[in-house]
Amino acid sequence: MANVATAHKTKEDDILECFLYPKICYVADGENANESILKNEITKFNQEIERFTKDYIWHRDPLSFYPRLKHALMLDKFFENTPIADHETVPHIHATLRFDEDIGDEWFVVFLIFHITRVFDGLIARIVDSDGEFLLIEAANALPPWATPENCQDNVFIHNGTIHIVREKEGSFSSKLCDIYENTQRTRLSDKVQAILLKRIMTYPEELKKRKHKARAFLPEKAASILRQEPGLVASAIRTIYHSDPFERRVCRAMRYFPPEQRTMFNVKMTKCLYAMATHCRYTGDPRTGWNLPPANSTKYAAHLLGVKIACGLEMLVARANENRRQRKDKLDSISQTSKFNERALNAYLGRLETNGYFKDLLPGSQEHAKLVINAKDYFLNHLCIHNPVVESNKSDAERVLEAWENIQTNDIEMHEQDESALSPADSSSWLNINPDQLETLLNQQWNGDKDRNTEQDHLTLREKVQAFLKQSSDVDGVKFFEDQSEDSKQDVDNGKIEFDADVFDSALRDILDLVVPGGDGEFEGSSEGSLGGDDEDKGGEMDKYMRLLDTQLQSEMVKDQESTETISVDTVEDNLMKSMESEAGSSGPVGNIIGGPARKFLHLHLQSPTMVPPDLQS
Incomplete structure (x- = not known):
């Protein structure tokens, strides 16, 4: 039962957890996995990574693997009176690493885990830290739209040196692992995501010399x-x-x-x-x-x-x-004086196991019941030694x-x-010591991809940007304004998504910005909602004539040369956008509310010369 030593680590901010599932752990629900087999796998892992870790100076903790079996995990959860998650019932190899100030230790371990999943067939791994699925955070800009925190929690895996996500919520945890092993291409994320993570970790092992x-x-x-x-x-x-x-x-x-x-x-x-x-x-x-x-x-x-x-x-x-x-x-x-206390604690622990269904309603005195009692007592004594300050399992x-x-x-x-x-x-x-030029170089190396993408967008004219915006489709989260779409985001992964009709939006926008009402400024002076809809039939008939005349004029304008009309309409959209944005000066207004807050400031800076931009918006 020494394998439970790491099961009770106190959660810390700078801690990395690794869960390794050899093939024997998830085939046939891991019935054939035992402590001896898992320890043999650990020996193989240590031999494989020894050439990388032999002379490495860990910042706080060395990387150590421990076997974790189903019955030990269940007893552990019963002892702590906490619920058991599905992924915790599958036998696996566990490791924790506290890296504190040196995040390089964390990424070195990521490199090691990626490496051994490529070497050992069927090995599947999970890695999480205090931020959760931090591997997805690293590749956030390349993830598909459906990859939300809710969908990805406890569903991100490493297999054969690549990242996988199991989207199906149904089924056991073992079935998810089998699905990754048998249907690798279906769960594998895009090449763009793989490339980002590969770029991050493939600086090792050369990075070790630089550190x-x-x-x-x-x-x-x-x-x-x-x-x-x-x-x-x-x-x-x-x-x-x-x-x-x-x-x-x-x-x-x-x-x-x-x-x-x-x-x-x-x-x-x-x-x-x-x-x-x-x-x-x-x-x-x-x-x-x-x-x-x-x-x-x-x-x-x-x-x-x-x-x-x-x-x-x-x-x-x-x-x-x-x-x-x-x-x-x-x-x-003074430990002998506490033997009676330990006996009372053991009886309370056995009673808690009985309440939580650990003995499966077996009759006391039966062979199966006695076996479960022995396992529970052994675990209790080992747990007491591990967590009692009197005995420490690992040297500090x-x-x-x-x-x-x-x-x-x-x-x-x-x-x-x-x-x-x-x-x-x-x-x-x-x-x-680092000077500003070196800092700029480092930032460019880290964010070069985003900078290139923004540069491609900057050379577009206003007309091209507006047309590109109108042609985009929207889902429930809205239109992605002036952003490149990844390969995964272009795929139709949601049959119920909302389509954005560009023609309807264009027509509505032109009606708002280009509508010119015939007549003088004082044509409707003195009129009110009551007078327009009152009993005066002459005024009502006159309004009907006016509306019919307006419809006729609009139709006659629209049936002219279609290509010329569209070009003029787009130009009109641009002119009105420029005028409206200039008048709003980056603050709230009709056009600014339609386009959106960030886009309002972005367009405002492009529509005006630097001398016309208000001081609070100049950069």
């Missing part, structure tokens, strides 16, 4: 020896000192475990994110400790200061681990540092001492 940074640090000898044995602990040391407060740093006054009297220059390897955190940490050590920093303008000042920060971070970790050991010993001494960073510190021998330190001149030079830290 590394080598620096020099003047460290206490024991600290240098620890980092020589376990280079990854530098991340724990830097994060600890970076997030510490003055109260936590009080243990750094004495430096009991890493005294500054005997120090050596050492090459420290880390990620650029860790180096940036260490550089911007303002802690310079307690002046009473005896660090003896050189002047700030010295070439060795940066190495001395980095050594102070790393050593203090390790000092805090060892002090924390010793305090945890002391508290653990006190609790172990503080415990790893303490064990490394305890295992250091004096001859180990002397053996690794070397001349400072023999060290390799530190990497340049010029990448910490």
